Amino acid sequence: MTKMSKKKAAILQAATALFATKGFADTHMSELSSVTGAAEGTIFYHFKNKEHILLTILSDTKVSIVDEFNAHMDDREFETGMEMMEEVVAFYLLFAGRMEYQFLILHSLFIYRLAESRAEFRDNLEAIYDCLVTFFEQAIIKGQEDGSIGDVNPRKSALIVFTMVDGLVRFKNFNLYDAGALFNELIDSVRRMLKPN
Amino acid sequence: MTKMSKKKAAILQAATALFATKGFADTHMSELSSVTGAAEGTIFYHFKNKEHILLTILSDTKVSIVDEFNAHMDDREFETGMEMMEEVVAFYLLFAGRMEYQFLILHSLFIYRLAESRAEFRDNLEAIYDCLVTFFEQAIIKGQEDGSIGDVNPRKSALIVFTMVDGLVRFKNFNLYDAGALFNELIDSVRRMLKPN
DNA sequence: TTTCCGACTGAGTGCTCAGTCGGTTTTTTT
DNA sequence: AAAAAAACCGACTGAGCACTCAGTCGGAAA
Known part of the structure; x- marks a missing residue:
């Protein structure tokens, strides 16, 4: 910066x-x-105008998310894909807590309305989601190689897990209930969802 | 009406x-x-003012959701709790598709901001979420009685499943990706998540 | 026939807001 | 120290906004 x-x-x-x-x-x-x-x-x-402030925030957020996820995951090695998945989930929740305002903006309608008409917004959003879903997907692929994760469609299951985790963050940020209280339940659910049968 | x-x-x-x-x-x-x-x-x-239009919409939405879910579920009997869960998930997705605009509003920030300060809004939102989560919860409880669902905390797991399903609806409505394409994956995930081990 | 009423109208009103502009202060460069 | 550039200021503007109000209209009740 x-x-x-x-x-x-x-x-x-x-x-x-x-x-x-x-x-x-x-x-x-x-x-x-x-x-x-x-x-x-x-x-x-x-x-130059109000919208440009929002675009700057979104772009900075993209950089933070992509960089910090990459840095965090590069830092460590995982025995199994399932362990990696748990770490991705845990880090996502941690990170979303640290960047509460940015995630609230990511969960707001106005950003998607802008994304429909403005490529600058769309590109940043796509980069963010692609980066995140890909981490979940990589964990699943790794887990399928080492046998810790069952035979599911990696991309689709990554999207489902992402939906769960991101939905929890949204509920927390919207004050519907506390995501922290559901953390253990969430990890258990993900494990049961993905383990080989 | x-x-x-x-x-x-x-x-x-x-x-x-x-x-x-x-x-x-x-x-x-x-x-x-x-x-x-x-x-x-x-x-x-x-x-009487713009906000009152929104309140009327929200209140009508609450009535529709509560009534239609009750009517739909009262209509049928289920062999097992797991079957009931699948039906709740399927009906939720179907219903959210039919009421796309209402669900978009339910996923919008402005409604939660109003809910913080105005009891009329908060009460309607709470009634909606309580009704929905309770259906998921009832399916889990029934499933635990008949053995089709494993030993999990019913309310917490209901929240997690609700998070998944509602998150998928949100992603669809925000044009992030098509929830329909993930329907089978979602049902499978829920089944694996909840089945006894 | 008259009275009354609910539904509806649209020009008008005052205010709020994003954005401008002419200028000053602070920082950097020479 | 002088000049140039960058940062900052806040009164001002005009477009657009939610909401008002005096009045029209058709039909039902008295």
Whole structure:
């Protein structure tokens, strides 16, 4: 990350929290200005418009997710694919907790509406999902080689597991119930789902 | 449903589609007016404000979900809890497809923001989720009695299964990938997850 | 026939908002 | 130290917004 003015960084950080909690349309530049102490003019000096702030956040989020997942997984070796799967799930939940605002934005409708019409948004979203699903898939493939995971379609099962884990994160972020309380249940479920019969 | 003026029904229907696809804040009364052919004044004659339209939609959705699930499940008998679970999953996916706009709204951030501050919204959402999770839970309990489902925590496992199914619906509605293509995989996963070992 | 009422109308209103602009301050370069 | 560039400021603008209101209309009750 190249160095960035204090104000610009503050604007991005505040916008991330506000977009996540209030939504895009309901977050006003005046608010962003008062929260960060930057004048409205300053915001438009750094970003050509409101949408561009969101795109920057999404792009930064993509970089964080792709980099951190790769770094975390490269760091360690796994005996079995099933172990790797458990680690992917655990790291996903941990990471989503650390990046709560970013994941809230990823779970928001407005980002998908933009993705439909704007390639810059779509590309970032696709990169994020592809990276994540691929990790789940790799674990399944590895597990099928070493016998720790049964004979399932790797991509499809990866999507199902991803759906479960991501759904739990969403429920937690939407305050429906606490994902942490279901962690053990989730890991058990994944194990039962994937183990050879 | 008591009889309702043509215009009012048209406003509700159009608002459901617009709120679902464009979001609440990005749907303007002028649009609702031009789409339905009702004057803006007419909209405010039937609903005291924009939020009240959303509340009416949510409340109608709650009634539909609770009624239709109860009706569908009361209609049939199941040999085993596992069969019942499969039917709940299948009906959930079918129903979510039929009520795509309503489910999109249920998956939108704005509804949860309103639920935080407004009891009218919170109560409807809670009733919907409670009804749905309880069906999954009942299937598990029945399955544990007849031996078709293993020894898991019924409520927690119901939440996990609900997470999977609802997550799939969300992914489909957000155009991430087609839930239909994963239907068989999903049913298999649920079966493996819950079967006695 | 008159009265009344619910459904409906659309121009009008005041306000909120994203974005602009002319200028100042701070930092970097020479 | 001077000049240039980058960062910052906040009053201002005008478009667009939710909502209002005085009034029309058709049909049912009195």
